[in-house]
Amino acid sequence: MKKFYITTPVYYVNDVPHIGHTYTTVAADVLARWHRELGDETFFLTGTDEHGAKIETKAGEMKIDPKAYADGISAKFLEAWQKLNISNDNFIRTTDEQHVKAVQTALQFMHDKGDIYLGKYEGLYCRGCEQYKSDRDLVDGLCPDHKVAPEKMSEECYSFRLSKYQDQLLELIKKDKLKILPANRKNEVVSFIEKEGLEDVSFSRKNIKWGIPIPWDKSHTVYVWADAFLNYLTGLGWDPSAGSPRPELGTKAGQAALKFWPPTVQLMSKDILRVHATIWQAMLLSLGLPTSETIFVHGYFQINGQKMGKSLGNVIAPDDLIKKYGVDASRYLIMSAAVFGHDGDISFEKFDEKYNADLANGLGNLTARVSNLIEKNNLEFNLKAGSDEKLVENFSKSMQAFQFDEALKILWLVLRAGDEVLSDKKPWKLEDKKAIEKILKPIAQNILDVAVLLKPFMPEVSEKIVAQFSAKQIKKGESLFPRI
Numbered sequence: 001m002k003k004f005y006i007t008t009p010v011y012y013v014n015d016v017p018h019i020g021h022t023y024t025t026v027a028a029d030v031l032a033r034w035h036r037e038l039g040d041e042t043f044f045l046t047g048t049d050e051h052g053a054k055i056e057t058k059a060g061e062m063k064i065d066p067k068a069y070a071d072g073i074s075a076k077f078l079e080a081w082q083k084l085n086i087s088n089d090n091f092i093r094t095t096d097e098q099h100v101k102a103v104q105t106a107l108q109f110m111h112d113k114g115d116i117y118l119g120k121y122e123g124l125y126c127r128g129c130e131q132y133k134s135d136r137d138l139v140d141g142l143c144p145d146h147k148v149a150p151e152k153m154s155e156e157c158y159s160f161r162l163s164k165y166q167d168q169l170l171e172l173i174k175k176d177k178l179k180i181l182p183a184n185r186k187n188e189v190v191s192f193i194e195k196e197g198l199e200d201v202s203f204s205r206k207n208i209k210w211g212i213p214i215p216w217d218k219s220h221t222v223y224v225w226a227d228a229f230l231n232y233l234t235g236l237g238w239d240p241s242a243g244s245p246r247p248e249l250g251t252k253a254g255q256a257a258l259k260f261w262p263p264t265v266q267l268m269s270k271d272i273l274r275v276h277a278t279i280w281q282a283m284l285l286s287l288g289l290p291t292s293e294t295i296f297v298h299g300y301f302q303i304n305g306q307k308m309g310k311s312l313g314n315v316i317a318p319d320d321l322i323k324k325y326g327v328d329a330s331r332y333l334i335m336s337a338a339v340f341g342h343d344g345d346i347s348f349e350k351f352d353e354k355y356n357a358d359l360a361n362g363l364g365n366l367t368a369r370v371s372n373l374i375e376k377n378n379l380e381f382n383l384k385a386g387s388d389e390k391l392v393e394n395f396s397k398s399m400q401a402f403q404f405d406e407a408l409k410i411l412w413l414v415l416r417a418g419d420e421v422l423s424d425k426k427p428w429k430l431e432d433k434k435a436i437e438k439i440l441k442p443i444a445q446n447i448l449d450v451a452v453l454l455k456p457f458m459p460e461v462s463e464k465i466v467a468q469f470s471a472k473q474i475k476k477g478e479s480l481f482p483r484i
């Protein structure tokens with residue numbers, strides 16, 4: 001049996017869920033559901049990233065404990081994913097006790113090995129980004145994301161020997177052993193490593209209390225990146241005792257958790273590609289674990305041609321979509337909005353149009369008309385799904401290539417063809433039962449085939465249509481998508 005392990009990033013609790021998080025999570029869910037349909041042993045992990053200065057500051061402003069603050073936002077993510085019918089197998093929080101212990105064990109291992117050492121860091125630090133900035137990151141001396149001048153800071157810190165792994169990483173990426181998709185993203189990473197080189201990175205902070213204490217020096221906490229990356233291991237239940245994270249030396253439970261290792265696909269947006277392709281993979285090399293198989297980078301959504309942001313008041317939350325369109329339609333609208341891997345432009349106007357065209361008038365109307373005609377004429381079909389091998393093959397090809405919008409287009413071409421046949425042949429005007437059957441049966445078969453393939457995208461609607469169209473006597477069902 002093949003195994004399929006897919007992850008989203010752990011989402012930082014400085015913000016409530018918006019359509020960016022939703023895009024990554026629904027895409028991961030579609031892939032996870034599809035691989036379960038294929039019979040692959042699947043594990044789908046998502047969760048929240050909860051430590052760091054930004055959280056400490058926010059909680060301080062609200063005069064609450066950082067953990068209480070994190071609890072509140074983390075619950076919002078969990079709730080949003082439950083509403084959206086996300087089928088994750090675990091929801092990891094970086095404040096989970098098991099995660100905290102495992103992070104300490106992993107860093108101790110890397111420290112003992114000599115990969116983490118006491119160094120000093122000097123640089124321009126942006127509090128908003130929680131990152132040191134180089135000159136070329138800045139625009140007119142300001143952080144482009146936060147519009148503030150970063151502060152000059154120097155501090156003692158524990159550093160990770162990222163430089164030591166540079167050649168090994170470059171080799172892995174160039175040879176696609178660590179596959180970075182789409183191809184332009186791979187090229188970006190390769191040219192970054194070749195031109196800039198990889199410098200050692202700070203893995204601890206001295207002045208931030210809200211973090212995991214460095215086990216051998218409690219005056220430091222683990223820098224938020226190093227903490228967050230390890231969720232991909234701890235979220236599987238990885239619990240290294242005996243001082244070693246390596247599966248051959250770890251506990252039985254640790255080894256069992258690692259049966260899914262390494263991640264088959266790690267989905268993310270482009271802002272965190274570089275750190276995932278370098279620091280995270282180098283940590284795995286240091287820990288003696290296999291690196292990720294594939295990193296897939298999807299694009300950003302603009303809202304009506306503008307960057308989404310609180311200041312513009314144009315943030316779309318998952319709840320806004322669900323309330324307006326329902327769960328399955330929201331999932332469809334998000335996944336069909338752009339070529340996966342490219343940026344897209346969305347708006348409620350566009351969603352309304354697409355909802356009416358593809359769902360209310362498309363899938364919903366065709367299903368209603370055909371089932372109504374079948375019931376009226378008392379026809380019996382006994383249809384079995386999967387008759388159209390070519391359709392399954394084309395759909396699967398697009399899914400394998402992460403072309404979700406294309407996979408959906410393939411299905412909608414079939415629905416549209418059915419619509420055309422109906423308009424053309426007008427079976428409602430015919431009297432002869434045999435002639436009516438000859439027109440309706442292939443369309444009903446197509447609807448059933450499409451509905452089965454739609455399952456990863458629209459689990460509930462798919463189930464309804466499949467039940468309706470595989471019944472001996474197909475009956476007109478409820479309206480699936482009321483017009484907006």
Ligand SMILES: [Zn+2]
Nearest residue numbers: 126129143146
């Ligand atoms: Zn910044």
